[in-house]
Amino acid sequence: MATSAPPAGWRSRLYRLDTKASPYAYIAPFFLVFAAFGLFPLIYTGWLSLHHVELGQSGSGTWVGFDNYTSLWDNQFFWKALRNTFTLGVISTVPQLLMALGLAHLLNYKLRARGFFRVAVLAPYATSIAAAALVFVQLFNPDYGMINQFLGHVGVHDIRWDSSKWPAQIAISAIVTWRWTGYNALIYLAAMQAVPADLYEAAALDGASRWRQFLSVTIPSIRPTIFFTIIVSTIGATQLFGEPLIYGGGVGPTGGTDHQYQTLSLYMYDKGWQVGQLGQASAVAWVMLLILLLIGAAQLLVMRANRRKLGG
Amino acid sequence: MAQLTESVKPADARGRTAPPRTARRRKVRAGGAGKQHNGGPIAYAFLILAALVSLFPLYWTVVAASHTDTDIVTPPTPLLPGSHLIDNLKIVWDQVDMTKALVNSTIVAGTVAISTVLFATLAGFAFAKLEFRGRNALLTIVVATMTVPPQLTVIPLYQIITDAGWVGHLQSVILPSLVAAFGVFFMRQFLSEALPIELVEAARVDGAHSLRIIWHVVFPIARPAMAVLGMLVFVQSWNDFFWPFIALSQQNPTVQVALAGVGSGNHQIDHAVVVCAALVATLPLLLVFAVLGKQIVSGITAGAVKS
Amino acid sequence: MRTSGRTRRTAVIAVAGLATCATLITGCSSDSKDDAKGDSGKSSSGEQxxxxxxxxxxxxxxxxxxxxxxxxxxxxxxxxxxxxxxxxxxxxxxxxxxxxxxxxxxxxxxxxxxxxxxxxxxxxxxxxxxxxxxxxxxxxxxxxxxxxxxxxxxxxxxxxxxxxxxGPTAICYRTDFFKQAGLPTDPAQVAALWNGDWSKFVSVGEQFKAKAPSGVAFTDSAGGLFNAVLSSQSAQYSDESGKLVYDSSPGVQTAWNLSAKAIKEGLTAKLQQFDSNNTWSAAFKTGKFATVACPSWMIGQVAANSGPANKGKWDIAQPPQAGNWGxxxxxxxxxxxxxxxxxxxxxxxxxxxxxxxxxxxxxxxxxxxxxLADPAVQNATNDYFGTAGAPIGKIFSTTANAIQPAPIGPKDGTVKDIITKNGLLDMEQRGTSADKAWSNVKAQVKDKVGE
CATH class of the missing domain: 3.40.190.10 (Periplasmic binding protein-like II)
Structure with a gap:
């Protein structure tokens, strides 16, 4: 590459300073703002988790050590919430990402009204969640909702979407999938736009079908973005909050009358805000954080291994 | 060598095919152009279905916003727009300062989106393409910060803005959101695949310092991703409720805070008015989509340099 | 040096961009009316x-x-x-x-x-x-x-x-449904059916059910019934010192047993009051239940939800025992x-x-x-209810004056939510047995309140 000699004198020193210092300058804004507004809350939450302290109470509360954590161990509601978070996470994330990938592929075609379709798939993300919940709650209404009416025609009767565990979880993951599929599709689309055209040309010359090209060119090329969406969706699923809360209405904070779909975030919210037990809620928050870090580390290892296997 | 950098300046973004400048470069074209098959009927069928499913609740928002409360809670649910839109709009504007809320939200979401996109692109570029000590560790920290659950951090955050004297002021919702780990990570992933290292090296060899590289090499390539990120962050900031509701008040609200003050009727919530306000809150977003959506088409320099 | 020329422009644009943000921020802060929050002038008298x-x-x-x-x-x-x-x-x-x-x-x-x-x-x-x-x-x-x-x-x-x-609480009831079920429709006679005892109210429910029009439950929700019964009890969730005693409180036991009985006998419409999906409010119009416990603020709700088509079908009677709700x-x-x-x-x-x-x-x-004693309140009637306008002023002020104060505690609201939403509603919607539901309630109270 080096066809010309490095510049001399002060310019050279400036140049070296630039290469050395500029990366730090570019990442500095993120870390500065995080230090100002993210770090203190994070540490403070950790500190609260070691205390018995109630919302609205001034002062520090009483030191209880790791009691808030150990009491989670034999707390049936915590384990239930953990299980729900996991099952809801899987059934809402996996179909969502697969559909988003397909949708992005279609949106990447040369289309009439391409702009319209792109705006349309992002519309769920913009639609007020309260308005959307009203619609979904009507659709899933066990007594007169469209879905049960339809199922009635094919011989499936009286599914209690509001109170039975699995139907309720499926209904909630339908809302999640509806809201976030277009969002992920656009992220994939942006990445697909940057895939070099000649890769497709070469594949086409080799006689690869469109489907083949999608699998052997598109997917490998946007792998870092797919990795990104998996990480972000995992985090989003672990923090799932708004959809079950609104779907449940009056029983939203407890995730159904019998906690059928209470997630960890809801459990934390219920403890911290509805009941005001800040110390216990903070402990739940930190447990969530640790779980996520563990999942993240596992994902990273898997990705590394994969990359090595593929030789990428 | 100066020519080489010259040839990737952003002006090329419009012209879908930039003429090859040197023997070392091959044809540069719109990222999609070469591979973009025409959509077949099946593709259209799927997309139309997806559009219908995506848009129906929005359409229903229009329907509900134009009926009375009694109409929409009584089966059979109406499926066509009614005649009460103006009445409901009047109630919304009577109950809250919606004009001010729209202006405030535009300021907040606009500032947050611009700043997030800018800083995320800079940091994402550094993480993706520049060598520096501690890079991997710092990137891990960035990703780790995404895992902090937001429902609890508002309590210490409120203490911070109280101490700073920002309660009720827009900076209380703007400043904590000026950057997003999500954006940094997104840009890092995008640029690590989309930005050929050769382009950066070539510019370096040319003596360009890094700001110049960012302007002439990184931004043009990142444009579709910046547009997508801008849209996503704008919506997220616009729809953010939990924190703004605590930090602001009805005297100086964002749109979502104003929505919380809408719909109080005589001892019951007027759902039609609530949905009508939600509709008012959603329309500006669609406008932003339409404008930014155009930017997603492009990717001029993809594969611009032979390896 | 074309490079540096371009650089300068880039830098200028970047700085201008940042300056815009900064102006926007300071702009909005000075624009904020919140400066005025509680302080738009000196507090000395006469000033704004x-x-x-x-x-x-x-x-x-x-x-x-x-x-x-x-x-x-x-x-x-x-x-x-x-x-x-x-x-x-x-x-x-x-x-x-x-x-x-x-x-x-x-x-x-x-x-x-x-x-x-x-x-x-x-x-x-x-x-x-x-x-x-x-x-x-x-x-x-x-x-x-x-x-x-x-x-x-x-x-x-x-x-x-x-x-x-x-919120003195009376009972709103559908005269047409009562008539079909062979019960009296006059407010005084209706009140006499259950006067003095909530268990009589549930017995009337059983009579109603025997001859009820199809698809009409006696009352809207077990949660509503529980709240109405409990609000008339002198022992509620907490004792005089504010300590939770719900587990041994006779008032809670009475209210729970009656509500559980109503569920078991199928007297409730299994609805959740004020639910966000509007099923409850829609059920007023479609006539799914014959009674609802009516705190004074609820009558507007009953009228609005039932709509003009049902005007004159509702009436209001004195409750079995006086209670306050809200x-x-x-x-x-x-x-x-x-x-x-x-x-x-x-x-x-x-x-x-x-x-x-x-x-x-x-x-x-x-x-x-x-x-409360003002003639404007005492003589007030409501045209939506009854045949000639229900004397709501009389009904509610009578109830208001008969209410006995009960001790309250800081955790009452939490326990109430658990009992009505996670206990009774779970029984209604999922068929949980009363014993199981009560042990669920106790486990949840223990988890949330730590007692």
């Missing part, structure tokens, strides 16, 4: 000040749909401007109010507190943030019905709020800039004359004794 009143739902004070009390007060006090800071959802309002109180920031000059939260507000942490009305000139506890100010009194005798309205207080945070003016305004809003005006406009029953 703005009083902010924070409330939730509808208090009926405002100038647009309410009793226009704000403009009236502004006319009486030309130097005062009133601004209302209203939030629809009472839970959201209280959540953020607690955080605001903790930090002494973002508070309005007057903050409304719902009865469900007042027991929390009188705990030392929060109570110390409010003005003690006992020390305020012109305040007299005895101006209110006996139980009202007692609820806003701390253990060391401070009174942190003045009472706005109360109502609020106005409190004045000490950290405000205009504490004296705010206190005076809160007293004015809750004086008899103003509570009567709100009643006339909005139907909120006064908690102020003189207001």
């Amino acid at each position: 000040i703005t009083l902010h009143i924070g409330d939730f739902g509808s208090f009926g004070y405002d100038d647009k749909t309410g009793a226009k009390l704000f403009s009236e007060y502004e006319r009486l006090h030309p130097n005062i401007k009133i601004v209302e800071d209203n939030v629809s959802d009472g839970q959201q309002y209280w959540d953020s109010l607690k955080l605001h109180l903790q930090q002494n920031s973002g508070l309005d000059d007057i903050q409304a507190i719902e009865i469900g939260y007042i027991a929390e507000a009188i705990q030392p942490n929060l109570a110390s943030k409010f003005v003690d009305f006992k020390t305020v000139k012109g305040f007299n506890v005895d101006d209110w019905v006996s139980y009202k100010e007692k609820e806003a009194t701390t253990s060391d005798g401070k009174v942190i709020g003045v009472g706005t309205d109360i 109502g609020s207080f106005l409190a004045v945070p000490k950290s405000g800039k205009h504490v004296a003016e705010a206190t005076a305004f809160a007293q004015w809003l809750t004086a008899a004359a103003q509570e009567v005006k709100v009643f006339q406009k909005f139907g909120n029953i006064p908690s102020n004794k003189a207001g």
Whole structure:
């Protein structure tokens, strides 16, 4: 590459300073703002988790050590919430990402009204969640909702979407999938736009079908973005909050009358805000954080291994 | 060598095919152009279905916003727009300062989106393409910060803005959101695949310092991703409720805070008015989509340099 | 050096961009009206000040749909401007109010507190943030019905709020359904069916069910029944010291057993009151139940949800036993800039004359004794109910005067939610047995309250 000699004198020193210092300058804004507004809350939450302290109470509360954590161990509601978070996470994330990938592929075609379709798939993300919940709650209404009416025609009767565990979880993951599929599709689309055209040309010359090209060119090329969406969706699923809360209405904070779909975030919210037990809620928050870090580390290892296997 | 950098300046973004400048470069074209098959009927069928499913609740928002409360809670649910839109709009504007809320939200979401996109692109570029000590560790920290659950951090955050004297002021919702780990990570992933290292090296060899590289090499390539990120962050900031509701008040609200003050009727919530306000809150977003959506088409320099 | 030329331009644009952000930020801060929050002038008398009143739902004070009390007060006090800071959802309002109180920031000059939260507000942490009305000139506890100010009194005798309205509870019933089931329809005869004992109410339900029109349940929800029964009991969730005793409280046991019995006999429509998916409100119009426990503030709900087509089909009868369900207080945070003016305004809003005006406009029953006795309240009727207009003033004030105060505690609201939503509703919707539901309730109370 080096066809010309490095510049001399002060310019050279400036140049070296630039290469050395500029990366730090570019990442500095993120870390500065995080230090100002993210770090203190994070540490403070950790500190609260070691205390018995109630919302609205001034002062520090009483030191209880790791009691808030150990009491989670034999707390049936915590384990239930953990299980729900996991099952809801899987059934809402996996179909969502697969559909988003397909949708992005279609949106990447040369289309009439391409702009319209792109705006349309992002519309769920913009639609007020309260308005959307009203619609979904009507659709899933066990007594007169469209879905049960339809199922009635094919011989499936009286599914209690509001109170039975699995139907309720499926209904909630339908809302999640509806809201976030277009969002992920656009992220994939942006990445697909940057895939070099000649890769497709070469594949086409080799006689690869469109489907083949999608699998052997598109997917490998946007792998870092797919990795990104998996990480972000995992985090989003672990923090799932708004959809079950609104779907449940009056029983939203407890995730159904019998906690059928209470997630960890809801459990934390219920403890911290509805009941005001800040110390216990903070402990739940930190447990969530640790779980996520563990999942993240596992994902990273898997990705590394994969990359090595593929030789990428 | 100066020519080489010259040839990737952003002006090329419009012209879908930039003429090859040197023997070392091959044809540069719109990222999609070469591979973009025409959509077949099946593709259209799927997309139309997806559009219908995506848009129906929005359409229903229009329907509900134009009926009375009694109409929409009584089966059979109406499926066509009614005649009460103006009445409901009047109630919304009577109950809250919606004009001010729209202006405030535009300021907040606009500032947050611009700043997030800018800083995320800079940091994402550094993480993706520049060598520096501690890079991997710092990137891990960035990703780790995404895992902090937001429902609890508002309590210490409120203490911070109280101490700073920002309660009720827009900076209380703007400043904590000026950057997003999500954006940094997104840009890092995008640029690590989309930005050929050769382009950066070539510019370096040319003596360009890094700001110049960012302007002439990184931004043009990142444009579709910046547009997508801008849209996503704008919506997220616009729809953010939990924190703004605590930090602001009805005297100086964002749109979502104003929505919380809408719909109080005589001892019951007027759902039609609530949905009508939600509709008012959603329309500006669609406008932003339409404008930014155009930017997603492009990717001029993809594969611009032979390896 | 074309490079540096270009660089300079780039740098200028970058800086300009940042400057724009900065201008926007400072711009908005100076633009913010919040500077004025409780402080748009010196507090010395005669100078212009703005009083902010924070409330939730509808208090009926405002100038647009309410009793226009704000403009009236502004006319009486030309130097005062009133601004209302209203939030629809009472839970959201209280959540953020607690955080605001903790930090002494973002508070309005007057903050409304719902009865469900007042027991929390009188705990030392929060109570110390409010003005003690006992020390305020012109305040007299005895101006209110006996139980009202007692609820806003701390253990060391401070009174942190003045009472706005109360929610004496009667029974709304569908005369057409009662007739079809062979029951009387006249309010006095209906009241006689269950007079004095809630278990008679459930027995009437059994009679109703035997001859009920198809698809019509006796009452809307077990949760509504539970609340109505419990609110008439002298022993509720907590004892005099505020300690939770729900597990051994005879009142809770009575209310739970009756509600569980009603569920078992199929007397409830299995609905959730005020659910966000509107099933409950829709069921008024489609006629899915014959009775609903009716606190005074509920009658507007019944009329609006049932719609004009059902006018005259509902009537109101005296309840088996008198209870109170709902109502609020106005409190004045000490950290405000205009504490004296705010206190005076809160007293004015809750004086008899103003509570009567709100009643006339909005139907909120006064908690102020003189207001309750006012002929405008006593003689009030409601055309939506009954054949010739139901005498709601008589019904509700009679009930209001018969209510016996019960001790309350800070965790009552939490326990109530668990019992009605996670206990009774779980029985209704998922067929959980009463014993299992009660042990679920106990486990959840233990988890949340730690007792």
